[in-house]
Amino acid sequence: MNQNNKGLSILIVDDDKTNRRILKELVEGMAVVLLAKNGAQAIEKSTELKPDLIILDIVMPDMDGFAVIDTLKNNRETHDIPIIFITANNCFEMEEKGLRLGAVDFIAKPFHGGVVQARVNTHLQSVAHKKLLDQLAHIDALTTIANRRQFDEVLHKEWQYAYRNRTEFTLAVVDIDYFKSYNDTYGHLVGDKALRSVALALQSQLVRPRDFVGRLGGEEFVIVLPETDVRGAEVSLHNCLNAVRELDIPHENSQCEACVTVSIGSYTCIPENMTDMLNALNFADQSLYLAKDNGRNQLYS
Ligand code: GH3
Ligand code: MG
Ligand code: MG
Ligand code: MG
Numbered sequence: 001m002n003q004n005n006k007g008l009s010i011l012i013v014d015d016d017k018t019n020r021r022i023l024k025e026l027v028e029g030m031a032v033v034l035l036a037k038n039g040a041q042a043i044e045k046s047t048e049l050k051p052d053l054i055i056l057d058i059v060m061p062d063m064d065g066f067a068v069i070d071t072l073k074n075n076r077e078t079h080d081i082p083i084i085f086i087t088a089n090n091c092f093e094m095e096e097k098g099l100r101l102g103a104v105d106f107i108a109k110p111f112h113g114g115v116v117q118a119r120v121n122t123h124l125q126s127v128a129h130k131k132l133l134d135q136l137a138h139i140d141a142l143t144t145i146a147n148r149r150q151f152d153e154v155l156h157k158e159w160q161y162a163y164r165n166r167t168e169f170t171l172a173v174v175d176i177d178y179f180k181s182y183n184d185t186y187g188h189l190v191g192d193k194a195l196r197s198v199a200l201a202l203q204s205q206l207v208r209p210r211d212f213v214g215r216l217g218g219e220e221f222v223i224v225l226p227e228t229d230v231r232g233a234e235v236s237l238h239n240c241l242n243a244v245r246e247l248d249i250p251h252e253n254s255q256c257e258a259c260v261t262v263s264i265g266s267y268t269c270i271p272e273n274m275t276d277m278l279n280a281l282n283f284a285d286q287s288l289y290l291a292k293d294n295g296r297n298q299l300y301s
């Protein structure tokens with residue numbers, strides 16, 4: 001029905017088999033359909049599969065729709081999933097209760113198929129918009145890699161993981177060498193192009209799924225290497241240095257080589273608390289300063 005909804009999923013929760021089938025037939029052209037026949041199953045599937053929209057029956061044995069929405073809204077993992085109530089129990093009090101519990105819509109049974117489709121379509125479109133906005137909010141427009149906001153979130157998550165699991169954690173800061181003079185020599189637009197190439201070269205070297213690179217701002221990047229000790233980090237970060245050098249972007253006024261290079265400062269630790277997270281970037285920055293002071297075009301860890 002709507003091309004923009006591709007890849008989205010809807011969970012239909014109803015204890016009545018015929019209702020599940022009818023609803024499924026109505027919406028299966030718009031999204032991937034998942035089914036649950038009771039409240040417990042609804043919660044299990046919502047937590048595991050994170051559907052983009054839930055159509056929820058109210059009257060069900062054991063656990064009714066109100067209990068289900070209450071549980072989902074109180075769980076951080078599921079609390080943003082939009083829920084549409086659909087029920088034969090359609091007095092205004094029920095409708096008000098459902099909406100106050102956080103439902104985005106309320107449909108009375110017997111329903112008209114076209115109305116259900118139209119409403120579901122509207123909600124799927126808002127989900128798609130929200131996803132797009134969320135993506136844009138986490139990406140750096142110039143380089144297309146992750147931005148500072150995403151870095152802050154990843155740092156918090158990975159630092160917490162390392163702290164809880166007593167694993168080593170590496171944070172590295174990357175800064176392009178003599179980039180002011182690059183802009184002065186070749187112009188700002190060519191500078192932007194070089195920035196993009198450097199960002200993608202760094203990204204191409206970080207192959208493990210949780211390795212992360214983002215743009216901190218200006219011509220500085222940040223790399224997070226979870227579960228990585230000093231030796232492991234040195235391998236990955238040397239690969240990054242080489243990948244940038246191998247781009248072989250001419251820089252006739254660089255004082256290290258005739259091409260664009262970067263300096264990298266890194267810091268590895270097993271976190272002892274959550275507050276030290278704020279200092280980790282400073283420590284990596286201190287190493288970067290030493291890499292610069294030592295002649296640039298190198299890693300200091
Ligand atoms: P160093 O080797 O010590 O790092 O020297 P540098 O010239 O790279 O360092 P400095 O901090 O003095 O200059 C950074 C320059 O990066 C300044 C600015 O012209 C350039 N820059 C920052 N952001 C952008 C951007 O988005 N696009 C372009 N083209 N240049 C940028
Ligand atoms: Mg029912
Ligand atoms: Mg800089
Ligand atoms: Mg620089």
